[in-house]
Amino acid sequence: MKTIFPLLMCLLPAVAEEWHVGEGKTHKTVAAAIAAAVEGDTITVHSGIYQESGLKVDKSLKLTGRDWPVIDGRNNGEIITITAPGMEISGFEIRNSGVSSLEDLAGIKVSETRGVTVSNNRLTGCNFGIYMSKANDCRVVNNEVRGKKGGEQESGNGIHLWSCDNITVTGNHVRDHRDGIYLEFAKQSVIEHNTVRDNLRYGLHYMFSHDSAYRHNRFERNGAGVAVMYTRNVEMSSNHFVNNWGSSAYGLMLKDMTDGRITGNTFERNSIAIALHGSNRMEIENNRFSENGWAIQVQRSSSDNTYRKNNFDGNSFDIAADGELDNNRFEGNYWDKYEGYDLRRDGIGDVPFRPVSLYAVVVGRIPSSVLLLRSPVVHLLDQAEKAFPSITPERVVDEKPAMRPNPLTRPLTEPSKEP
């Protein structure tokens, strides 16, 4: 028996070892600990400032920071590159990656692997924050990513997913980058409970990223809140689009996309809440549009869209269209500009509502006429047009406008607060 026991021990997988990095610990640098560790080990890094960059992790480790150790790249190349599957990294403050015009340098890059978890890290002043390329089934959770606020050229994206499948991004705070969260060829991804604000270009940017969803996020004061381009089948629900305000700012821009479901979102104080360019088969339901410049701008190239049970309230213009729209159905929306009556007392207005005002058409054709906004003559012309529609698109009409605001499905949870 005594001889068999050690033999058995050899057959069992090696017990994971824990390595400590820090002042007075086994290792002084993170790089040394990574070199010493083997597959399955844990490395705990204690607080302190580690001036390291170019850390390459090619074995599956658990990298944990205790009391926020800082890894400072001193603007020199990439800080951590992960190529091992099942790797976990959490609890670090990672700052100052290099900037290059040839490669995308990131604070944490995950490349050609799967099952990596990046959680509870703070990334500041990195060119790209968290960068995943050709990585599948990864999770990015509760990180705080803050860029350096340079120009659009020298600044990268906060969380960047390129050619990935099934990535979950939840509870992150991203600000001061070019795009807050960027997805290109990132299919079946889920983006939830993130707060994305003050980014130069878009808060969240989809390119060719089919079958994805984003829910319960907050997009505030970005160049444009969310841009979804060249993508099929995206669920967008219970998000807040707030204060994306400026002369070419959008809450949500849809370009050449098909099959989207936009439900239960709140759009407040955006220059243009939703812009549809060449986007088809969108279902826009149960959203609240308030105090936007334009609630919805539709281009003629967009068809088969449904707008149902939304509430429009206090927008300068509800709908703008650059001509007659094909197959865009409006039904049961609440419009604060509706002046009809309800003799049947069923909550549905008896006269149809035409949400495109004459003035909206005029402003579309001659932008400088916007200086006449809220002038009495404009009001008069709008009323005349309502009585005898001639210029406004005939088929953009809500046959069953709601008399009172629709009860909206409230967001299940509020987006997480700033830490």
Place this chain on the structure above:
Amino acid sequence: MLKIVKYVIRDIIRSRIIIAYALILLAASFGLFNLGGDVSKGLIGMLSLVLLVVPLVCLIFGTIHFYNSYEFIELLASQPLKRGTILMGEYLGVALALCGALLLGAGLPVLLYAATATGFTLLAVGLALTLIFVAIAFLGAVATRDKARGVGMAMLVWFYFALLHGGLMLLILFAFEDYPLEKPTMAMIALNPIDLGRVVVLLQMDVSALMGYTGALMKDLLGTTTGIASAAGILTLWLLIPLALACWIFRKKDL
């Protein structure tokens, strides 16, 4: 001159029309702030109210008051007083009384509900419009002896500035659609004190983002401190030119 102003104001208050004006403004403003539920909506309602009602009341009231006190003016003219002093006294009396009514009727609700930069800009625009349109009313009244014609002219002036000017602007914009129109549009706006006042208030409400390039240009020209100063300058011109003309005509006039 101060004596004349005092006398005119006392006379106006005694006629009670001005009190009715103040009370109606007060009721309407409180109604707007309470109905909308939301301060910014209330302010937008107030903006429409001030831009439409203030010029109308100032024009009609100013004209009628001038004709009704014609005998008093003749009496003053027989005293050793300069014609300019007489007219300015009358003007200041009417304008100050109307300004007071506006401050009571619109100022009080703004102070209570919307004591913001936008609210105060709105009030300032209202006061400026009062001064300007009383001056225009006096110019019309001095120019014609016939009361009916004078009142008719006042209404026409109101109709032009409140509605026709905007319509004409739209017409011109449509006719010259293919040309860059930002600067001509702004010049046309400056030709109408009501429009200018409206744009100044709207820029305070930060709607400039809606206005694209025009808005950016407008914000540069009017949204900054120098811009507000230049708008105030244009409005001052709108006040001084009619007033000077009225004085000039009144001085030469055979009463």
